[in-house]
Amino acid sequence: MNSPHPESGLAGSVEGAAGAGGQAISASQYVTFEAGDEVFAVAMAPVQEIIRVPDVVRVPLSPPTLDGLANLRGKVLPIVSLRRALGFADRAADDASRAVVIDLGQPIGFVVDRVASVVGVDASKIEDVGSISGTVNAELLSGLIKDIGGHAMVMVLNFEKLIAQEFAQIAAIGRRSSEGHSPGTASTVQALDTSPDDDELQLVSFDVAGQEYAITIEDVQEIVQVPEQIIQVPHAQAHVLGVMTLRNRLLPLVALRRMFVLAEQDANEQSRIVVLGIGGASVGVVVDKVNEVLRVARRDVQAMPSLLAQDESMSDVSEICRLEAGKRLVSIICTTKLFRHSVIKEALNAVNDDSQSTAEDHAHEHSGEDGRRADDDEQVVVFRLGSEEFGVPIDSVQEIVRVPDLLTHVPKAPASVEGVINLRGTVLPVLDLRRRLGLAAIARNDGQRIVVFLIRGVRTGFIVDAVAEVLKVPRRAIEAAPQLSDEQSTLLARMANLEKQKRMLQLIDPAYLLAAGDLQHVAELAA
Structure with missing residues (x-):
């Protein structure tokens, strides 16, 4: 995964003008850009920089407008499709596409079709949006600029409302911080019993x-x-x-x-x-x-x-x-x-x-x-779902076994349960981790494995596409993942950002792998 770099010229001037928190710029300066067939503007104060669209790691259980997470000089940056957020037809990024990095409590990169210019706007030229009717929800706009930068009409986007609409978790970060909660962390419901029996x-x-x-x-x-x-x-x-x-x-x-x-x-x-x-x-x-x-x-x-x-x-x-x-x-x-x-x-x-x-x-x-001291590392089992890499603490893994040719399907079992297998004389409920994370299903193949956990006393297996390695990850490389949804912020609360290796591992908290409604059903199957 390539680290994005600021653009020269326009983007460089944006970054330089914005300075630290945008304190040095005039409130009347705006960045204009295109998305779909419309032209928009944003006040330059929250614009950190403008970068080429980076490679991303896709995140399960996240809003559909999120393209994924990128590495911006060692920091995790959510990348959002502005086209999808505004309801326009999706399209692949090209050489003109850019990510406008907006910081309103947490930096987020919004992919736009093209950045046009930086313009100075007198406050008297910004009109109310009440009369606007068109393809864009007027509630996401904070004003309208006419006859500026060669455009007859430029709509001023209200990114605070846009973020609140798409990412309720991100919008709540400021409130949680003020209440003394640390964003992006998840407490384990119950420690997993991972110690092997004496026999x-x-x-x-x-x-x-x-x-x-x-x-x-x-x-x-x-x-x-x-x-x-x-x-x-x-x-x-x-x-x-x-x-x-x-x-x-x-x-x-x-x-x-x-x-x-x-x-x-x-x-x-x-x-x-x-x-x-x-x-x-x-x-x-x-x-x-x-x-x-x-x-x-x-x-x-x-x-x-x-x-x-x-x-x-x-x-x-x-x-x-x-x-x-x-x-x-x-x-x-x-x-x-x-x-x-x-x-x-x-x-x-x-x-x-x-x-x-x-x-x-x-x-x-x-x-x-x-x-480093030995306890400065966290040892994780790395596995793949598609092209993305995930990790779980090695101490949480009971074992890893092949997927048998036949799983026994149980009538009236929860939809998330693929079936059960006989694991050395005991019944092991097996779930597909792709389905648990809302990812597309794939055909069974020889590379797949079942990773077995003991979750709140229930031994449960999850099918993954492939187990890649056991890795020591420096704790300093582990950080809180951006909060993108309630479920993601608990199950995928942490990330390992291995910048030198150009890798991001999404770290799963196994205690949350079983949804509350499935725990009792899976326990009954295991019994």
Whole structure:
């Protein structure tokens, strides 16, 4: 997503004239612009700047006039279609289109067809709007200017009323602030019960050359995509791919295919790096694809048979997990044993020799990368719905499983419920997150996953298009999302604005995933 930049010329003069809060400009200066077949004006005082129409992240549960959210120099900026807000036919932005950034308590960018000019208007030339009849609701106008800037008639838009009409939440920000409430925050109704039972293991499973392996989730720091550039380490063993930069630190990378003496395969869009940590050290292991986050009963886990344990290629595998009545075997890798492996040691030493001193290692052990404390990050599971990325706290996720070929549909179940599945002997109600967020449905496909939460005592699964990664997000990059509707301001109250990566993650509060009316019905299905 590209960060928008102010226009030169006209927009630059607008930004310079407006100054800080518009205090230095004359009250009679107006910016004129076109939308539809009409010409409008706005007093320049609330105009912060005029920018090219930026790329946006689309927000579910928001008013239909909202195109999405953009990144304006590190700040989240709502982008609104003025055409749709005024009831004109929609059209795609072109080279002449601009976003006029208006600040009336919170900056909002209004997309217009073309910005015309900045004009000076004598107060005596502004007429009342009572006599206006036409395509625009007169209640959204504050005046009428005749014979100005080469136009016979220019309507002065009242953006305060327009915002109040389209965004009741934004219009209420000032009132809430004056009452001592902090805008854009949402309190969790009830903490989600996410701690695994004593008789369960929580595992991240992945494939390497067609074989399924897993690592306990507490040893997984994050899961990221394979970068385009990997820095080679001279004279390293063949198993060491090199190092990558991960948030201002060097992370050594090891190919599990090579470690396990398996056939080579180039990285593709499904390949992932599972970042493992132990004792302050971190290493990334490259796997073919990440499958699921599993909760398995300890009774389904058994120690590696002694005969196999003596095999050097299996020395890092400590246990075998038997699922689906023994039809599915998952090899559990012991991270402690893995870090004792000579290849892992060499990878860590290569990074230390190349860029880090022992003193820096101790600092990282206590502070995390780039000098931050470990608790300065929030670990989130990132998933996709269409082209947009969403995140949930990793502690809220019970597990992530494949979508079965068949979901059992329940008669008279709420419309939001897709069906139920048998998850290790228990009934799991499954909802489509697209439908929950008011997005268009898509056909079932192999990339979809069910993310399982425990919401107020009810274990519930939500279908997502794809699970992308597990990511550590600096808390300083997390901010309150603009309040666009009552439901959005609770369910999607926060955003992670990763400006350097040109990404925005909409953070979901899982406590609000079940609407109040659905909770009882879903609980009955689960029972």
